[in-house]
Amino acid sequence: xxxxxRTFLGSAAATLALPRVGHAAVEELRPSxxxxxxxxxxxPTTDVWGYGGMPGPEIRLPQGARLDRRLVNGxxxxxxxxxxxxxxxxxxxxxxxxxxxxxAPGGSFDYGFDLKDAGTYWYHPHDRSYEQVGRxxxxxxxxxEADAPExxxxxxxxxxxxxxxxxxxxxxDFGALHxxxxxxxxxxxxxxxxxxxIARDLPLHARLRLRLINAASARIMQxxxxxxxxxxxxxxxxxxxxxxxxxxxLVLGPGQRVDVIVDVAATGDATAYLGLIEGxxxxxxxxxxxxxxxxxxxxAAPAPLPPNPLPPLGDLAAARAAEVRIEGGAMGGMxxxxxxxxxxxxQDLVEMGLVWALNGAAGMPDAPIATVSPGETLxxxxxxxxxxxxxxxxxxxxxxxxxxxxPAGPWRDSVLVMPDTRTEIAxxxxxxxxxxxxxxxxxxxxxxxxxxxxxx
Ligand code: C2O
Ligand code: CU
Numbered sequence: 001x002x003x004x005x006r007t008f009l010g011s012a013a014a015t016l017a018l019p020r021v022g023h024a025a026v027e028e029l030r031p032s033x034x035x036x037x038x039x040x041x042x043x044p045t046t047d048v049w050g051y052g053g054m055p056g057p058e059i060r061l062p063q064g065a066r067l068d069r070r071l072v073n074g075x076x077x078x079x080x081x082x083x084x085x086x087x088x089x090x091x092x093x094x095x096x097x098x099x100x101x102x103x104a105p106g107g108s109f110d111y112g113f114d115l116k117d118a119g120t121y122w123y124h125p126h127d128r129s130y131e132q133v134g135r136x137x138x139x140x141x142x143x144x145e146a147d148a149p150e151x152x153x154x155x156x157x158x159x160x161x162x163x164x165x166x167x168x169x170x171x172x173d174f175g176a177l178h179x180x181x182x183x184x185x186x187x188x189x190x191x192x193x194x195x196x197x198i199a200r201d202l203p204l205h206a207r208l209r210l211r212l213i214n215a216a217s218a219r220i221m222q223x224x225x226x227x228x229x230x231x232x233x234x235x236x237x238x239x240x241x242x243x244x245x246x247x248x249x250l251v252l253g254p255g256q257r258v259d260v261i262v263d264v265a266a267t268g269d270a271t272a273y274l275g276l277i278e279g280x281x282x283x284x285x286x287x288x289x290x291x292x293x294x295x296x297x298x299x300a301a302p303a304p305l306p307p308n309p310l311p312p313l314g315d316l317a318a319a320r321a322a323e324v325r326i327e328g329g330a331m332g333g334m335x336x337x338x339x340x341x342x343x344x345x346x347q348d349l350v351e352m353g354l355v356w357a358l359n360g361a362a363g364m365p366d367a368p369i370a371t372v373s374p375g376e377t378l379x380x381x382x383x384x385x386x387x388x389x390x391x392x393x394x395x396x397x398x399x400x401x402x403x404x405x406x407p408a409g410p411w412r413d414s415v416l417v418m419p420d421t422r423t424e425i426a427x428x429x430x431x432x433x434x435x436x437x438x439x440x441x442x443x444x445x446x447x448x449x450x451x452x453x454x455x456x
Pocket of ligand 1: 082084124126255393395436438440
């Protein structure tokens with residue numbers, strides 16, 4: 001008898017339903033359509049896609065622990081889960097069509113790997129992500145240090161950007177060419193952990209560690225603050241060598257994270273808040289109403305976070321360089337690019353939904369940017385020849401911005417590259433496999449800004 005996939009899945013499900021002695025059930029992440037309050041409380045609810053609530057359940061595990069999750073697809077389209085920013089085996093990276101087959105509706109996939117690095121990471125689908133992330137699929141993944149700085153409160157803020165109608169309907173215009181060729185699908189409403197804003201009552205001088213995650217498809221978030229005194233301690237999960245005083249504006253491109261440690265310092269009737277710049281005003285994302293102090297004065301400045309066990313960058317002067325030239329988009333003047341291995345004029349590309357190119361290739365090319373061996377250092381000068389900012393993200397390998405032969409920035413996994421600028425990054429290759437390098441403005445990656453590096 002021929003065994004079809006459906007029969008096979010059915011019998012597998014039946015087996016799983018039997019109680020198993022001595023085996024804890026694997027926790028599930030089940031993306032599915034769900035109706036939730038997304039707009040402020042006095043508005044109607046919205047049909048979104050979520051892993052249960054909004055955002056997805058926060059995964060919080062100690063450094064060195066193993067993460068095990070079963071993806072069970074409750075959507076009507078295939079999906080995967082990508083663990084953004086983590087160093088892990090390539091087969092666990094969750095990239096549809098590259099590191100795994102996409103998981104069909106009703107199907108499942110088991111992810112399991114060790115958490116090497118502490119910090120603030122996140123998870124999201126890596127199939128049609130411009131739609132799936134845009135409809136709400138994202139969650140925080142927090143890996144805690146054994147030796148964490150003392151704080152009164154530690155919380156992640158997953159920032160999501162929605163294109164909404166006042167009736168509560170989401171504007172369902174995913175994949176529109178105009179958005180793709182411009183700044184991406186920027187919404188008109190930003191939430192923090194699925195709410196219009198978060199309000200807390202905390203004592204004056206209370207110390208908070210806030211982990212901001214930009215889970216938007218396209219919006220570069222500029223976050224101002226008032227009534228907090230503090231420091232930036234980590235970017236994209238990785239500790240800064242030393243805490244730096246909180247800047248007036250925190251800038252987070254899509255996919256990027258920042259950890260801040262802040263003390264409630266607002267006095268009188270003032271509140272302490274983080275606000276998102278929108279035009280010439282700021283919308284409150286997180287607000288603390290100070291209550292009476294439980295300590296006489298603010299705590300002393302925090303020590304640096306313990307560094308992650310990253311391999312050193314190695315000898316930059318001796319390292320190979322592989323340039324990445326970013327072209328295309330509106331006002332970019334791109335006239336042709338390769339797609340599916342064929343050089344095509346712009347008009348044909350547009351018909352294929354492709355408007356950007358990396359090194360002359362629009363969409364995932366057959367050959368990588370470079371093939372590097374494990375342990376090798378690769379420099380990548382990124383040349384933005386477009387009229388738009390991009391946030392370039394490398395899978396599986398934290399990198400640093402470099403200046404000549406010296407590191408010039410912290411470890412991170414996504415970097416904003418402004419129009420008509422050149423930014424050079426370098427990383428040390430580790431796990432073998434095909435690792436994506438793409439723009440994390442998800443409409444941009446879907447319309448051409450998708451490439452890869454081979455480690456072999
Ligand atoms: Cu956050 Cu390739 O992804
Ligand atoms: Cu981009």
